[in-house]
Amino acid sequence: MKICLMGLGSVGQGVARVFQMKRDEIKQEYGLDLDLVAALDRSGAAINPEGLDLKLLLETKKLTGKVSKYPEYGEEGVSGLEVLDRVEYDCLIEVTPTNIEDGEPALSHILKAMGDGKDVVTSNKGPLALKFSELARTARDNGVKFKYEASVGGAMPIINFAHETLSGCKIESIYGILNGTTNYILSRMAKEGSSYEQTLNEAQEMGIAETDPTQDVEGEDAACKVVILANSILKMDVTYADVEVKGISQITPESISLAKKEGYLIKLIGEVSPDSLEVSPRLVKEGSPFAVEGTLNVATLKTDLADEVTVVGKGAGSIETASAILSDVISIWKTK
Amino acid sequence: MRLKLVLELLDVPGQLLDALNPIGRLGANIVAVIHQRDVKTERGTVPVQITIEGDKDTLNEVLNLLEETGIEIIEVDGILRKEKITTILVGNIVDQDLKDTVNLLNKIEGVMVADLDLKMSEHPEKSASRIVIEAQQGRKKEVLTKIKDIGNLKGFLVINEV
Numbered sequence: 073m074k075i076c077l078m079g080l081g082s083v084g085q086g087v088a089r090v091f092q093m094k095r096d097e098i099k100q101e102y103g104l105d106l107d108l109v110a111a112l113d114r115s116g117a118a119i120n121p122e123g124l125d126l127k128l129l130l131e132t133k134k135l136t137g138k139v140s141k142y143p144e145y146g147e148e149g150v151s152g153l154e155v156l157d158r159v160e161y162d163c164l165i166e167v168t169p170t171n172i173e174d175g176e177p178a179l180s181h182i183l184k185a186m187g188d189g190k191d192v193v194t195s196n197k198g199p200l201a202l203k204f205s206e207l208a209r210t211a212r213d214n215g216v217k218f219k220y221e222a223s224v225g226g227a228m229p230i231i232n233f234a235h236e237t238l239s240g241c242k243i244e245s246i247y248g249i250l251n252g253t254t255n256y257i258l259s260r261m262a263k264e265g266s267s268y269e270q271t272l273n274e275a276q277e278m279g280i281a282e283t284d285p286t287q288d289v290e291g292e293d294a295a296c297k298v299v300i301l302a303n304s305i306l307k308m309d310v311t312y313a314d315v316e317v318k319g320i321s322q323i324t325p326e327s328i329s330l331a332k333k334e335g336y337l338i339k340l341i342g343e344v345s346p347d348s349l350e351v352s353p354r355l356v357k358e359g360s361p362f363a364v365e366g367t368l369n370v371a372t373l374k375t376d377l378a379d380e381v382t383v384v385g386k387g388a389g390s391i392e393t394a395s396a397i398l399s400d401v402i403s404i405w406k407t408k
Numbered sequence: 409m410r411l412k413l414v415l416e417l418l419d420v421p422g423q424l425l426d427a428l429n430p431i432g433r434l435g436a437n438i439v440a441v442i443h444q445r446d447v448k449t450e451r452g453t454v455p456v457q458i459t460i461e462g463d464k465d466t467l468n469e470v471l472n473l474l475e476e477t478g479i480e481i482i483e484v485d486g487i488l489r490k491e492k493i494t495t496i497l498v499g500n501i502v503d504q505d506l507k508d509t510v511n512l513l514n515k516i517e518g519v520m521v522a523d524l525d526l527k528m529s530e531h532p533e534k535s536a537s538r539i540v541i542e543a544q545q546g547r548k549k550e551v552l553t554k555i556k557d558i559g560n561l562k563g564f565l566v567i568n569e570v
Contacts, residue, residue: 324498327496338567352567
């Protein structure tokens with residue numbers, strides 16, 4: 073399988089690393105040859121129809137920060153759409169940074185690949201949160217596979233889990249902690265009694281929160297995931313603007329200690345149900361499935377037959393997220 | 409007719425007698441009393457099952473009198489009567505007239521503020537209040553939405569239960 077990897081940030085590098093680690097195993101187990109024929113970042117691309125050397129790719133990126141410096145096959149300034157036109161590939165892995173204004177450049181990449189009859193795997197929430205129905209329709213019209221397990225909950229299985237493992241059930245609602253950064257901050261505040269600002273600084277120093285933490289702490293990231301779950305699992309037709317969003321920046325140590333007194337914790341919860349799409353700080357019982365700490369994600373799916381099913385897993389991390397992408401690639405391969 | 413009640417009593421001597429006395433006085437028959445002191449609610453009170461018999465008016469009088477004397481009726485014929493809803497508000501609670509906030513909540517039909525805890529912050533706009541509301545069974549969703557509206561009106565962050 074010839075693969076084009078768009079984006080070589082934390083997730084993209086994780087994908088390259090996971091391919092490197094698992095290549096032989098996957099070949100043996102599934103007869104699948106993972107051939108990375110192109111990799112792109114802001115600087116340009118590395119393209120080799122015979123397959124790129126993953127070790128060299130990762131080293132080049134680490135040393136120079138630019139994939140275009142890849143020996144011999146590196147090209148500066150070449151655009152994503154151009155590469156998709158020039159390169160022969162079977163599957164696009166789109167992992168450029170999430171943009172929730174217009175979903176670009178990922179949206180154009182994905183639509184182009186689908187239009188050209190290529191399968192697409194992505195972790196990119198922007199296009200999914202803004203144009204879900206268009207993407208699903210384009211994939212269907214072109215007869216290609218479109219998988220996005222990594223876009224929600226990182227390594228926590230939820231989308232394929234609902235579609236496949238719970239395929240006989242109707243999913244009525246989903247409640248979950250869908251953002252690891254805010255869960256880390258709220259867990260630390262509850263434990264240490266520290267202020268929001270202080271804890272955010274600590275999380276930034278540890279690399280858990282980004283320098284501009286807005287997407288996480290204002291609930292935007294979780295809201296994107298709510299949209300994805302609503303569309304893909306509850307079969308609703310909604311977009312980012314339909315979600316009521318409140319973040320955690322107003323949470324105070326006082327409110328956390330009041331909650332604790334009554335046996336509650338405060339968590340940023342995403343709610344997906346036919347009559348409510350919401351991201352907001354909520355009270356959850358200590359000892360309940362939602363009382364997870366650190367950067368963990370959790371989701372409870374309410375179903376008609378199986379009652380409640382809860383999944384927990386690492387919501388972020390380079391290798392963890394790449395694991396979900398790899399699963400999607402393998403599952404596409406299995407249908408061939 | 410018969411009614412099966414579950415009352416919630418404090419675990420102190422004389423409580424059961426205080427609850428049973430008015431029943432007999434009003435002319436209702438006590439058919440059964442199940443009182444297990446070792447089974448307790450999370451608040452440490454003892455649930456007591458009582459089956460009483462009488463005509464409809466008498467039984468209603470009994471329910472009213474029990475409530476008036478401050479005895480908590482948790483269940484009538486297997487149906488929970490009230491549920492507790494906890495919510496936390498963050499914002500300038502005092503400046504935004506706490507009494508008015510409570511009044512607005514109490515005005516919601518079938519709702520009563522049962523407990524209120526206030527925690528002041530150095531920055532008044534970051535004060536927090538935990539409010540426990542008792543609402544008629546089955547109205548939780550509606551009550552939560554109304555609480556959110558009141559929060560929006562007064563500029564509070566509302567942290568509701570899941």
